[in-house]
Amino acid sequence: QKEVEQNSGPLSVPEGAIASLNCTYSDRVSQSFFWYRQYSGKSPELIMSIYSNGDKEDGRFTAQLNKASQYVSLLIRDSQPSDSATYLCAVFSGGYQKVTFGTGTKLQVIP
């Protein structure tokens, strides 16, 4: 079992719709969770962090965390073509709190 798993996609949504991206992790005691956006050929950029169960909203983005189910998700409301990118889930775990990235989900927003 991979430490952090994501569906590779592509996930295609029409412009204006809600995009839902999902991530599961294996280390039950993980405490810190992040979402990154990566455009082709560019470095990943941090877009959301979440540490507690529940929802965290920032503009059009909402991160959701369920530690009991070991599940993190990212919702993008009113999706725009500029949101088309690969979204990476990152989880900090272990005694030294090493970060592990999922392989990413490619999102395509169709105009």
Add this chain to the structure above:
Amino acid sequence: DADVTQTPRNRITKTGKRIMLECSQTKGHDRMYWYRQDPGLGLRLIYYSFDVKDINKGEISDGYSVSRQAQAKFSLSLESAIPNQTALYFCATSDPGVGAFFGQGTRLTVV
């Protein structure tokens, strides 16, 4: 100035040559990482370091070596470059309280 700086940004080298990629950071983070990314694929971890005296192999360390010269500097070396090491390389730092931060990437081509 970027918090995580990689040099060079682009490099073309010949098979069999030794090459060093350098990374420096002003984030003050102890944890540093080197990843490679091939087109259309996710990040693959080469080496990581929790501090100057703690260096660990990642999932694809064969053919690579690293040096942590200081808290702020982490270099990646290819002792004898081969064409299948052609890829985009990223350096990153991390702190579980704030996430991971990436350099701009080094595009390496081995001919």
